[in-house]
Amino acid sequence: MKPVLLVANLNCDHALSLQQALASGGRHQYQDSGRRLGGGAANTGLGLVWAGYKVELVTQLGSDATADWLLEQAQANQLSPYQLIRHPGAHGELLLLLEPNGERSIIRPQRPEFTLPSPPDFSRWGAVYFNSLAVNQRHWSEAALTQTQVVCQYIAHKSPSPCHYLIASASDLPEMAEDELWSFARQYAGEHLKGFVLTCGSKGAIWFDGNTQVCQPALACDVLDTTGAGDAFVGGFIHALLAEKNRQQILLEACQWACCALQTASSIPGDALRNHLKL
Incomplete structure (x- = not known):
């Protein structure tokens, strides 16, 4: 099968586990859970690697030890850089504030603008997924429309991005x-x-096509960490889409991947998804 291209972030997630729910103006104690591989490129891509796809990345990293660690972690997990753009200075850590119920708040460092170069020939990929604020992304997605399946993540306050499939969180x-x-x-x-x-x-999730709706209830699971669940949903969506499943089957598979992520105390998916893919 053809590889999948992800235009998305690689993050070094530094997780702080709070002892109580986050409240504005409050005083909070935390347990430092250390740093871990994260970002949409990893959270979506790793499950696709486990499903048997070659996953290639277009992403931007800094020029410090944290960025080098991220690149090593990505390659160790078989995520292959297709175009890696390095900016001068620190990449920085993304802070994850984890509440006891699994909810998380994200504090991300401000980074230089990420500009994509001229678009490649997209026909070599089975699908391309855009989850980025990169400049020139619209030019890339327009070029990809006639060459492969294009999936985009809706990002509020971002300029429109042409695609075949748009995924958005209701929130x-x-x-x-x-x-x-x-x-x-x-x-x-x-x-x-x-x-x-x-x-x-x-x-759960709803699929709209202008004429009909397909609904898929969320699956029951014990929530340990909500980080990366939406990214895992997209991974399951792409996997089922490329397997030419119907809309109901695609939503079910995507929700199963999200459920696996919710049961895993990390940013990237874990053993629950590995076991699901063995079924």
């Missing part, structure tokens, strides 16, 4: 009526949009 969208969602997605993703997938946390 990231502005308030609107349900019958406005498809037109909103089309404005963001363009006329080639085939499916708009809205993830709704504990309520």
Whole structure:
């Protein structure tokens, strides 16, 4: 099968486990859980590697020891850099504040603008996934539309990005009526949009195509850490999409991957997903 290209971040997640729920103005004690591989490139890509795909990355890293560690970790986990852009200075750690119920708050360092070079020939990949604030991403996604399957993550306040499949968290969208969602997605993703997938946390996910809806309830699981669950959902979505499953099957597989991530106390997916893929 063809490889998958991910345009996404590699992060060094530094996890701080709080003893109580985060509250504005509060005083909090924490246990330092150390640093770990994270970011959309790892959280989405690692499951795809375990599913048998060659996963290639387009990402930006700094020029410090943290960035070198990230690159080593990615390569050790069979995530292959396709285009690696290094900026001068520190890459920095992303702080994860983990509450006892598994919810997390993210504090990310400010980084230099990430500019993509001229787009490559996308026909060598079975799918390309964009989850990035990179400059020139629209040019890349437009070029990819006629050559491969294009999946994009909706990012609020970012310029539109043409794609075939748009995935968004309900918590990231502005308030609107349900019958406005498809037109909103089309404005963001363009006329080639085939499916708009809205993830709704504990309520599951909904697939819109302008005519019908397909709903998939969330799967019951014990939540240890919500970090990376949305990224894992996308990995399952891409896996089932490339396997030519129907919409209901695609949503079910994506929700299964997300459930596996929720049961894992890390940013990247763990043994729960490995075991699921063996079934």
